[in-house]
Amino acid sequence: MSLLENAAKxxxxxVMNGFLLSPVVEQCAGCGRVRQFDxxxxxxxYPDPTSKWTGGRCNFAxxxxxxxxxxxxVNPLKAxxxxxxGR
Structure with missing residues (x-):
């Protein structure tokens, strides 16, 4: 099942759920969230993968x-x- 079933050209x-989707960037290669449409x-x-990678790493990757x-x-006294x- 593709998660982009509600997408429309x-x-x-x-466009999916009112958001304009941007194609993935090369850093997204191999990610489990990448779906193919047309x-x-x-x-x-995330609709704009480019902005997720600007900070260094995408948190959805x-x-x-x-x-x-x-x-x-570890504090040796507490240990x-x-x-x-006996913990």
């Missing part, structure tokens, strides 16, 4: 994994108290 472009690819979550930094620092309680 107009003279302005592809031989063009569009994002099923399913193909981009976040980089985790170092593990959270020893937890260990003593």
């Amino acid at each position: 107009t003279p302005d472009g592809i 031989e063009q690819e569009f994002c099923s979550s 399913t193909h981009v994994k976040t980089q985790t930094t170092a593990a959270a620092k 020893s108290k937890r260990a003593a309680k």
Whole structure:
């Protein structure tokens, strides 16, 4: 099932639920939210994918994994108290 079933082609472009959809950008390649409509690819979550990538990374991207930094620092005093309680 395509999530762009309600989309319609107009003279302005592809419109879905009142929003004019823009084609995906190259950073979207491999994303699970990309859908095809009239031989063009569009994002099923956001009408203008270009603006989502301007800040560095799209928060809807399913193909981009976040980089985790170092593990959270643990207070050794609290850790020893937890260990003593048996947690």
